[in-house]
Amino acid sequence: MTLIASTHERIKRLGIDRWVAVCALACLAQPALAADIAAGKTKAAQICQTCHGMDGRGTQAMVANIGGEQKQYLVKQLNAYRAGEREHAQMTIIARMLSDEDVDNLSAWYASIVASFEIPQ
Ligand code: HEC
Known part of the structure; x- marks a missing residue:
């Protein structure tokens, strides 16, 4: 959670669009689940x-x-x-x-x- 929270803060500071941030976090959270x-x-x-x-x-x-x-x-x-x-x-x-x-x-x-x-x- 700390990692996600601090990443979120950094994203907010950079002013990146909210949805891009949500997608990036979702990808970071589940890389192993994507079927090949x-x-x-x-x-x-x-x-x-x-x-x-x-x-x-x-x-x-x-x-x-x-x-x-x-x-x-x-x-x-x-x-x-x-x-x-x-x-x-x-x-x-x-x-x-x-x-x-x-x-x-x-x-x-x-x-x-x-x-x-x-x-x-
Ligand atoms: C030697 C022949 C053969 C091979 C090789 C084979 N299958 Fe099958 N497969 C069948 C038969 C026969 C059925 C129907 C079985 C039954 O009535 O339960 C079936 C059924 C299935 C089903 C269930 C389908 C349904 O509609 O419920 C799946 C999923 C499946 N096979 C996937 C695979 C996969 C993935 C592979 C390769 C890793 C594979 N099979 C290799 C003969 C084969």
């Missing part, structure tokens, strides 16, 4: 691509489409496989190979894909 989409892409190419494709479309009938899915949902499912709350012969093994960081990055990668849907006439 590029790292997720690399990992997806190494592990997930065979079944989910790079675009997140299942390559076989029983493989879920995950491209364009919400990040929060993907993180939850991967963690459920890791914890044994959700079971699947292949996904349980694969998810248990992943670190928290991998889960975050992979979920960010598949969530960053833009998917579009068309309703039949």
Whole structure:
């Protein structure tokens, strides 16, 4: 708090716009939480691509489409496989190979894909 308070004082003295200061402080406070989409892409190419494709479309009938899915949902499912709350012969093994960081990055990668849907006439 002292650090934030003194930084705030300095920012005020410099007369920097309030919102810029708020953004700068938010970034300083949580640098480790930002997902690395590029790292997720690399990992997806190494592990997930065979079944989910790079675009997140299942390559076989029983493989879920995950491209364009919400990040929060993907993180939850991967963690459920890791914890044994959700079971699947292949996904349980694969998810248990992943670190928290991998889960975050992979979920960010598949969530960053833009998917579009068309309703039949
Ligand atoms: C060997 C094939 C295979 C590989 C490799 C694979 N998956 Fe899967 N994945 C599946 C199948 C099959 C399902 C559906 C499982 C089920 O019914 O629970 C699935 C389901 C999922 C789901 C849940 C989707 C939903 O809609 O609930 C997520 C998330 C997921 N996979 C992510 C990944 C990620 C990330 C990787 C790479 C680290 C990966 N998978 C690698 C076959 C695979």
